[in-house]
Structure formats: structure tokens, C-alpha cells
Amino acid sequence: MLLGFVMGRSESNRGEGEGKGQGKHGETEKQAPARYYGQVEGVEGQTLWMGGKAFQVSSYLVPYLAPGMVVEVEGGKIRVLYPTIWAYYQGPGNPVGLGQGPVRVWLTEGGVLWRALPGNTSEAVLVARYLKGTWQAVPRGFSLPQPPMKGWWLLVLEGSTAKLERWLQAGD
Secondary structure, three states: OOEEEEOOOOOOOOOOOOOOOOOOOOOEEEOOEEEEEEEEEEEEEEEEEEEOOOEEEEOOOOOHHHOOOOEEEEEEEEEEEEOOOEEEEEEEEEHOOOOEEEEEEEEEEHHHHEEEEEEOOOOOOOEEEEEEEEEEOOOOOOOOOOOOOOOOEEEEEEEEEEEEEEEEEOOO
């Protein structure tokens, strides 16, 4: 596992004698945005901290990231590298076997608990990815509707029954 470091992408594809920003025939190259990898340390709004640096990112998934997840940041976009399959649940602990109080829970493949933190609300929501005709990493026993398209969804739960609230973004 990567341990909280941030690394920029190298520019080793340049040929000898090429100036910065120039290709083989003197034309100007577009510089790709730097790519960083690291463990999530914290999130607030659209700011993600990893490797002691703050990154402004544009993704509806940012509020649902957990400390310890490994991500790639490039040009203000994120991609979660570990865990590769995950879901987020917030609400009463009972539906996920964690008692009465409010919790925030991240699950991995098969709905297995990966990380749990105390919650601050009793509103129950689930953020999960629908891919290849199935919901990924959701807790067992939840009744989830079939969405109109693949990708990440925010679902509102009443007990173990969910309704689609909104589509968040496409998912691979």
C-alpha cells in the first residue's frame, strides 16, 4: 500500500536536444497536468489532503472519500485506486451491524466493512457504483432499485429500502 506520499509525473519521454515545451519538429507541446498519487489524509468540501498537500478537485465523490484510500489526482480530477471496489454508507449503525448510533462506513467488495467512523446524522444514505447490472460493495440485505444507467449514485434509505436520489458521475 502507498503510505501518504505525493509524487509528480516524470517527463522522461522527451528526446535529446528538445527544448522545454517543444516537440521533435519545433512545434509547441501541450504539457500534461501533473499526476499525483497518495493516501487520503482528509477532505473538506472539494479540497483533498494527501501527502501533506491540499488539492482542489472536482468530483462528486470527494465528500465520500475516507482516510487511507489511495487516489490519483490529475488536473483537478480524482480516481480511487484502493480500494478499487467500494461503497459509502452513513446513517444508523443497525443496518450494517454496528449498533444504534450514527456511523459512517466504507465497504469493499461483497459489502465487507473496510473503515468505520462515528457519524453525525441519522439520515441514511448510500453512495454506490452500479456496473455491469449489479451494485458494487453494498451491504447485504439492502433492497436497491435498478438505475437507468451505470455509474455512481446517491441513494436515500428508509430502513433497508433505498430510492435513487441522484446520479453522481459515470463509473468505469
